[in-house]
Amino acid sequence: MDLRPSRLSDPHALELIARVQAEYVERYGGEDEAPIRYDEFDAPAGAFFIGYADLGAGPVPVAMGGWRRASTQALGGREVAEIKRMFVDAAARRRGYAAAVLRHLEQTAAEAGIDVLVLETGLRQPEAMALYEAHGYVPIPGYGYYRDAPLSRCYAKKLAKS
Template sequence: MSGFRLTSASLTGPVARGLIHELNAELAATYPEEGANHFRLDPEEVGPGRGAFLVASDVRTGVPLGCGAVRLLEPGLAEVKRMYVRQAARGRGVSKALLAELEARALALGVTRLVLETGTRQAQAIGLYLGSGFSDIERYGEYVGSELSRCMAKSIA
């Protein structure tokens, strides 16, 4: 990793709250339709033994660059959540590094399959996931009725 580091962080801490606030604002602007956004992620879902929340920070300045989470849905199955990289940090490999580390954290939890949801208007995110080995699946869970959701999965073990 060049120029940034990944660390575990508390979902309720000020850094996480700031990044998630930015993510939510970006999603609300991209998807202004009523009911288009699904912002829920509870701190216990990414706690020890259940998942992880990671922050990428600039190694020189300590400035947060992005975040991502993984949460266990059931034995062997986890979901990638809250992936976000600040606009100024995009193109530096932050999202690829976050996704790879989230996959490693999922493997450590005994996960064999990862799922995720991204929006149909997020071409960069879709490219990241397809390039990382994810493929399209039927919409699941809270995304079943959302025409703006694109769901993907990847076997990791």
């Protein structure tokens, strides 16, 4: 998979966002309505990436993820960012793409001076929870938009200095 810097407003990102929202409807009965502004993922406030893979007919967008600076406090971090829009298309799963996107987000965030990453996922996404836990993320109390969401689970990870 080839990870390329992008913008959240890129047509390929919008295509993947539509797919993840459809999955949320399937799993939770509705789309994720957490507020997001496209510019929050532009440097220096954040970063966004799309992963392209050849699934038989040339490179197509199969994965995405980004981080944005956050005011949330976790694990004693001074510079905290939130991971958002982590997603791998169903046709491209079980190939290590999610782990690759996650590692890339951690690396780019650390290079930008972020020392803690936080994220939110849901109880109906056990594969996401397993991924984050396998990569050293620990449960934290709910924050922000998801503070009181009963199906929500929040995680954080202290990043190694780059």
